[in-house]
Amino acid sequence: MxxxxxxxxxxxxxxxxxxxxxxxxxxxxxxxxxxxxxxxxxxxxxxxxxxxxxxxxxxxxxxxxxxxxxxxxxxxxxxxxxxxxRSEVYRNAVDMLGKLGFIYPCICSRKEIADSSIMGVSGPVYPGTCLRNPAPINKAYALRVRTGNDVIEFNDRLRGLYSQRLRDDIGDFVLRRADSMYAYQLAVVVDDAExxxxxxxxxxxxxxxxPRQILLQRLLGYAxxxxxxxxxxxxxxxxxxxxxxxxxxxxxxxxxxxxxxxxxxxxxxxxxxxxxxxxxxxxxxxxxxxxxxxxxx
Structure with missing residues (x-):
């Protein structure tokens, strides 16, 4: 404090x-x-x-x-x-992450994810199905970011130290939905940086x-x-x-x-x-x- x-x-x-x-x-x-x-x-x-x-x-x-x-x-x-x-700005950020090898396509439905997931801190933890077994992209797909399992922590000015292991607590999360809408986690990071x-x-x-936003800040080279x-x-x-x-x-x-x-x-x-x-x-x-x-x- x-x-x-x-x-x-x-x-x-x-x-x-x-x-x-x-x-x-x-x-x-x-x-x-x-x-x-x-x-x-x-x-x-x-x-x-x-x-x-x-x-x-x-x-x-x-x-x-x-x-x-x-x-x-x-x-x-x-x-x-x-x-x-600001869709073009978000697209550029996703393209950069793609060139760096940090994202991958996902065709899993919400039901498939719910049926094969454990619950994390904010919902089902994506089990990495499309990362381990890439499927043919023959329909609309989302784009997910590889999270890794390092501890991401920060000091909140009010409550102190907070940390997550994203792979265990959240899973690889969506940056662009299958309907081509960009996710909040990506947009807020890009906007805060700009x-x-x-x-x-x-x-x-x-x-x-x-922690998800801090991961994206690090991958995109933002403060x-x-x-x-x-x-x-x-x-x-x-x-x-x-x-x-x-x-x-x-x-x-x-x-x-x-x-x-x-x-x-x-x-x-x-x-x-x-x-x-x-x-x-x-x-x-x-x-x-x-x-x-x-x-x-």
């Missing part, structure tokens, strides 16, 4: 929502945490819309998210990046994705950012707030209270009179008093 400001290199953070619905309290917590960490460290805060899967995108969600951030007084640096416009992101602050639900995974907001049933669990949109008519509640969730201790102030005074206090070591585990 730490509390000091970062000096070099210049801090560059980001918030990267998926436009599957309006901003809800869980995504607000991630936005506030990443924003405050960037501003406390006199850094940049970028916004990226992760709209790779157009079938899951809700019409109007992107403009709703950006409008909500603006209403809440969260000012981003530079232009908003849209993953839906935007020169130095610090990633996001929800704990993405913790087990981080590895610093990571801080925030506690995830859940509902009364213990489910992560999301569109699937019917999370309510942020009520921008009561923006200041929403921000204060997010600050409390993150373990910060704003003065009681803050609720009587305005959004500008909220951000002034919050940016000066951000304390990572007060965030609950």
């Amino acid at each position: 730490e509390n000091s400001r970062h000096v070099s290199p210049r801090y560059r953070g980001r918030f990267a929502p998926s436009p599957t619905g309006s901003l809800h309290f869980g995504s607000l917590v991630a936005a506030v945490g990443s924003y405050l960490d960037a501003r406390f460290n006199h850094g940049d805060w970028l916004v990226r819309i992760e709209d790779l899967d157009r079938q899951r995108e809700m019409p109007g969600a992107t403009s709703s998210i950006l409008h909500t951030l603006e209403t809440l007084g969260m000012e981003w640096d530079g232009d908003v990046m849209y993953q839906s416009q 935007q020169q992101i130095t610090h990633i602050v996001r929800g704990m639900d993405l913790l087990d994705s981080t 590895t950012p610093s990571y801080l995974h925030l506690p995830v907001v859940t509902n009364a049933l213990g489910e992560k707030l999301s569109k699937q669990t019917h999370a309510a949109p942020i009520d921008v008519s009561n923006a200041l209270m929403q921000l204060v509640n997010a600050l409390h969730f993150l373990g910060q201790e704003p003065p009681l009179e803050m609720i009587e102030g305005d959004i500008a005074s909220f951000w002034h206090w919050a940016q000066e008093n951000w304390r990572v070591d007060q965030i609950p585990h």
Whole structure:
């Protein structure tokens, strides 16, 4: 755990929502945490819309998210990046990995994988069927990356050391699906590198994705950012707030209270009179008093 400001290199953070619905309290917590960490460290805060899967995108969600951030007084640096416009960049990364011999085609169906797999930290572990026994490519195929079984570990700024053996815990994972859609794990790594992101602050639900992303960073020759995974907001049933669990949109008519509640969730201790102030005074206090070591585990 730490509390000091970062000096070099210049801090560059980001918030990267998926436009599957309006901003809800869980995504607000991630936005506030990443924003405050960037501003406390006199850094940049970028916004990226992760709209790779157009079938899951809700019409109007992107403009709703950006409008909500603006209403809440969260000012981003530079232009908003849209993953839906970056297929060629992802293709180039996959081509590079292919030339280096790190990927292979896979024609296994989800059912075949589930029937022949053991469960890992985030679902069935791919058993390497198409790596050991390459099949004729006579139908649509996915592309998987060879993971190896070295330990990949990193120090999360909040929870400390975290490690995985990817072959055992995850298996060789997909970089491009059989429908030619590029996977989140690839896109986020390529985008973070292009935007020169130095610090990633996001929800704990993405913790087990981080070793996969570190592997890709190493294979592609990218730097590895610093990571801080925030506690995830859940509902009364213990489910992560999301569109699937019917999370309510942020009520921008009561923006200041929403921000204060997010600050409390993150373990910060704003003065009681803050609720009587305005959004500008909220951000002034919050940016000066951000304390990572007060965030609950």
